[in-house]
Amino acid sequence: MYFRTSQFPLLKHRPRTEQQRIVSEAMKRHARAVGWRFWAALPVIVALALGLAYLGARYRLPQWTTALEAVLVGLIFYGYLLWEINGPVHRAVQAYLAKK
Numbered sequence: 001m002y003f004r005t006s007q008f009p010l011l012k013h014r015p016r017t018e019q020q021r022i023v024s025e026a027m028k029r030h031a032r033a034v035g036w037r038f039w040a041a042l043p044v045i046v047a048l049a050l051g052l053a054y055l056g057a058r059y060r061l062p063q064w065t066t067a068l069e070a071v072l073v074g075l076i077f078y079g080y081l082l083w084e085i086n087g088p089v090h091r092a093v094q095a096y097l098a099k100k
Contacts, residue, residue, distance in 0.1 A: 002086055010097050023089070026096035031088045041080055049073045 002008060011019045027034060052069040055061075 001082065002090065003082070005085060005089060005093070008090060008093055010093060022096065023093060026092040027089065029092070030095045031092035034084055034088050034092075037084070041077070045073060045077045045080075048076070 005011065005023045006016070006019050011022060014022070049069070052073065053066065056065050056069060
């Protein structure tokens with residue numbers, strides 16, 4: 001599992017500026033849907049956070065559940081970002097470098 005694009009084996013020994021250029025070009029050519037998926041996921045995450053906060057207030061849950069809800073929503077969003085990095089972005093970089 002990769003936590004950032006600079007950890008990809010194909011990019012590991014390249015300068016940082018070249019890594020960024022390769023990832024940017026790979027995303028433009030092979031992973032165009034990543035951008036709209038991010039902007040679609042962001043309102044869903046915000047709606048989830050607001051919905052959980054509303055339910056917590058409506059049912060008068062203990063105050064510590066608010067912090068738990070925030071951590072849960074943050075972990076869901078982080079999981080989504082990891083999925084994007086390890087899935088579509090990684091495949092796009094591999095395809096870009098294979099054609100190069």
